[in-house]
Amino acid sequence: MGGKQRIMALYQTQPDRSLRAKALAKEYGIGGHSHNFLDGSSGFVNHDWKGLEFDHYPEHQKITLKWAQVEQYIDLMIQSDRYLTDKEKEHYTPPAPVSVKPDGALTRAQNLILEFCQxxxxxxxxxxxxxxIGVAYTNATDEEIPIQVNVDLVGYRVERYLGEVLIDERRTKVWKN
Known part of the structure; x- marks a missing residue:
């Protein structure tokens, strides 16, 4: 009960994609259920530590999505306002937003990021x-593996990702003036 609301709250409070994927695996646990697909056909969905496995009847065509892929699909559904139904939205209370008080250090950090990107x-x-805050994006070699650099002004860190994998994180206690 309340799983979709907990997942919605997760996406509104946790910016780290890999941590969201781990939380999804924990939320779903191990199990399964019958499922009606959008085209009207039926099947079964299993879930475990590996991800979600969709078994489409009657041909038993199986598709497995790893938790990182599930995280991306749910993110797209939330961003396009297709995750919660209208009835579920009526009963959903969003978590209190994380606020950052504007101060000189924050303004200076934003100005430095703005200057760099320009x-x-x-x-x-x-x-x-x-x-x-995305500050850099490119692909590694000819393999089209994305490299992304983000700045987190709330958590005081800079993160580098290779694909969906966090490869480097640098933290500081405060932004220097």
């Missing part, structure tokens, strides 16, 4: 989520 990419960063 000089390097001739674009402005998105400050709508202060816990995940």
């Amino acid at each position: 000089e390097e990419y001739d674009s402005e960063p998105d400050f709508s989520d202060l816990s995940k």
Whole structure:
């Protein structure tokens, strides 16, 4: 009971994708249930530590999604407002938002990020989520593996990702003036 609401709250409070994937695995646990697909057909969904396995009847076509993939799909559904039904939205109370008080250090950090993005990419960063500000993105070699660098002004850190894997995290207690 209340699993979708807990997952919705998770996405509103946890910016780290890998931690969200781990939390999803824990939320789902081990089990399964029958499932009606959007095309009207039926099947079964199993879930365990590996991910979700969809078994589509009558041909028993199986598709397995790892938790990192499930996390991405749920994120897309939430971003496009398709995760909760209208009835579920009526009963959902969002968690209190994380707030960062504007101060000199925060303003200076935002200005430095803005200056960097304008000089390097001739674009402005998105400050709508202060816990995940994308400052660099490229692909590694010819394999099209994305490299992403994010700044977290709430958690005082810079994170580097190779694909979905966090490969480096640098933290500081306060932003220096």
